[in-house]
Amino acid sequence: MIRGTFRLPLWLLGPALAAAEFSWPTSMQPGLTRRPEDFAQPTVSGRLESALFGMTRENGRRFHEGVDIRPVYFDRRGEATDAALAAADGEVMHLNQAANGPYGIYAVLWHADAQVPHYTLYAHLARISPALKVGAKVARGMTLGTVGRTAERADPIPQSRAHLHFEVGLLLSGTFNRWHDAQKENRATRNLHGVWNGQNLIGLDPLPLLRAGRVDLLEQVRRMPAALACVLRSPKAPDFALRYPALTEGDLGQAAGWRIEFTWHGLPRRWTALAPGSPELPASGWKLTALDRSQRDLLIRRKMLTPAGDRPGETLVRQMGILAESAK
Numbered sequence: 454m455i456r457g458t459f460r461l462p463l464w465l466l467g468p469a470l471a472a473a474e475f476s477w478p479t480s481m482q483p484g485l486t487r488r489p490e491d492f493a494q495p496t497v498s499g500r501l502e503s504a505l506f507g508m509t510r511e512n513g514r515r516f517h518e519g520v521d522i523r524p525v526y527f528d529r530r531g532e533a534t535d536a537a538l539a540a541a542d543g544e545v546m547h548l549n550q551a552a553n554g555p556y557g558i559y560a561v562l563w564h565a566d567a568q569v570p571h572y573t574l575y576a577h578l579a580r581i582s583p584a585l586k587v588g589a590k591v592a593r594g595m596t597l598g599t600v601g602r603t604a605e606r607a608d609p610i611p612q613s614r615a616h617l618h619f620e621v622g623l624l625l626s627g628t629f630n631r632w633h634d635a636q637k638e639n640r641a642t643r644n645l646h647g648v649w650n651g652q653n654l655i656g657l658d659p660l661p662l663l664r665a666g667r668v669d670l671l672e673q674v675r676r677m678p679a680a681l682a683c684v685l686r687s688p689k690a691p692d693f694a695l696r697y698p699a700l701t702e703g704d705l706g707q708a709a710g711w712r713i714e715f716t717w718h719g720l721p722r723r724w725t726a727l728a729p730g731s732p733e734l735p736a737s738g739w740k741l742t743a744l745d746r747s748q749r750d751l752l753i754r755r756k757m758l759t760p761a762g763d764r765p766g767e768t769l770v771r772q773m774g775i776l777a778e779s780a781k
């Protein structure tokens with residue numbers, strides 16, 4: 454479908470409106486969408502917070518990138534019949550019709566008409582609406598499919614835990630596939646999802662967006678505190694900096710490299726172009742240059758840092774690898 458080789462993906466850019474509008478992504482009664490007690494589908498732990506965004510799983514050791522919403526309508530066999538609904542006006546980018554990965558059957562929409570273009574993702578669907586096609590425009594509230602429990606994993610999702618895994622976030626790279634295929638551990642696995650592979654998507658907490666309805670995403674991203682910064686030597690801009698000019702500052706034309714500030718969970722929230730001769734620049738590649746010590750514990754648990762807390766951990770290495778690949 455989408456090849457991972459385009460440079461500046463113009464199709465991902467829209468007219469840049471300040472506010473994005475969101476609505477609840479399932480057909481449950483609006484009265485249930487306010488309190489997690491009513492809408493959340495926790496993991497087998499039964500802990501409510503495990504359905505929410507953040508380091509909410511395995512005693513704070515495992516990250517959950519979205520919100521898990523339970524179904525409220527069922528057929529005679531007990532399978533969910535709730536509709537998964539488009540949370541915002543957008544364009545269909547990816548329809549994965551088989552349970553061939555952790556998201557199972559899933560749909561991805563792209564919302565270009567925002568200062569911070571973003572995706573929404575609807576996972577574990579029982580089925581996708583047959584009329585839905587990649588490239589189609591969809592309106593907020595339109596049915597995308599049926600909530601379900603599809604996933605390829607060791608412990609299948611039981612009927613009692615059917616849910617919609619819903620995500621909102623930013624796209625890391627247009628050349629994700631090149632990075633994917635260069636990883637030793639991926640020798641035996643083909644990337645079936647193009648740039649819409651979960652590793653190439655970085656989520657934000659969807660609940661504040663769904664609650665607010667009308668959201669200035671740029672403001673939301675700017676409000677997220679930086680937890681660490683890396684500096685990358687690269688005269689060419691990673692395509693993230695071009696896709697998100699609102700998050701980028703400095704002279705792109707003169708840049709010899711980039712300072713990239715990350716949130717605790719790995720969202721590259723702010724980019725600064727660095728002039729040649731900038732003392733921050735490493736001789737080659739990238740390095741970790743700054744760290745907010747008050748977030749050190751969280752960064753270690755998210756694997757942005759190694760357990761000792763002094764070097765880049767596997768999450769940060771992956772994020773930087775994916776971003777830097779697009780500048781090659």
Ligand SMILES: [Zn+2]
Nearest residue numbers: 519520521618
């Ligand atoms: Zn989930």
